[in-house]
Amino acid sequence: MKKWSKKQKILAILLLAFLAAQAIRPAKNNGSPSGPKDISTVVAVPDSVMTALKKSCYDCHSNHSDYPWWDQIAPVSWWITNHINEGKRKLNFTEFGSYPAKKQAKKLDETAELVEKGEMPLSSYLWMHADAKLSEAQKKMIVDWARAAEKTIQP
Structure with missing residues (x-):
């Protein structure tokens, strides 16, 4: 029987580790995209x-x-789950109505600013989701809406 080389052993261990990692499944973000606290219930x-x-x-x-x-x-699943959780911590449109008025206004201001600067959606997201790229007209539409909506929030 032929002995495995050191390189083959390392590759086998890496393959087994990769296969074992597939068993670790993060929770999916599969709730309802809208609900009683959705942004559309506030503005x-x-x-x-x-x-x-x-x-x-x-x-x-x-x-x-x-x-x-x-x-x-x-x-990859771990990275995407972490990215989604981080995004939801910063702004969750589904839970927008649960934010205090001051935070709602701030989040609308940040939305306008980040979209206007082209920082949102993230380039790392657009790399694999080309259809999510906003046209200049869409950017302006979102920025104008967010700024107008911010003014309707009563602290």
Whole structure:
């Protein structure tokens, strides 16, 4: 019987570790994308804005994400889950109504600023979700909406 070389042993161990990692499945963000505390219950959100938000923002900033096929593979699944959880901690459109008024206004201001600067959606997200890229007209529409909505929030 032929002995395995050191390189073959290392590759076998790495393969086994990779296969074992597949058993560690993070919880999915599969809640409802809208609900009683959704942003649309707090401020008026035109259909065109809501469509753009759902296409470009809701995967990371709501209680529901549409997962790509590659999210089934560890360690990518761990990274995506962490990214979604971080995005929801910063802004969750599904839970927007639970924020104090001051925080709601601040989040709308931040939304306008980040979209206007092209910092949202993240380039790392757009790399694999080209359809989420906002046109200049969509960016302006979201920025104008967020700024107008911010003014309607009563502290």
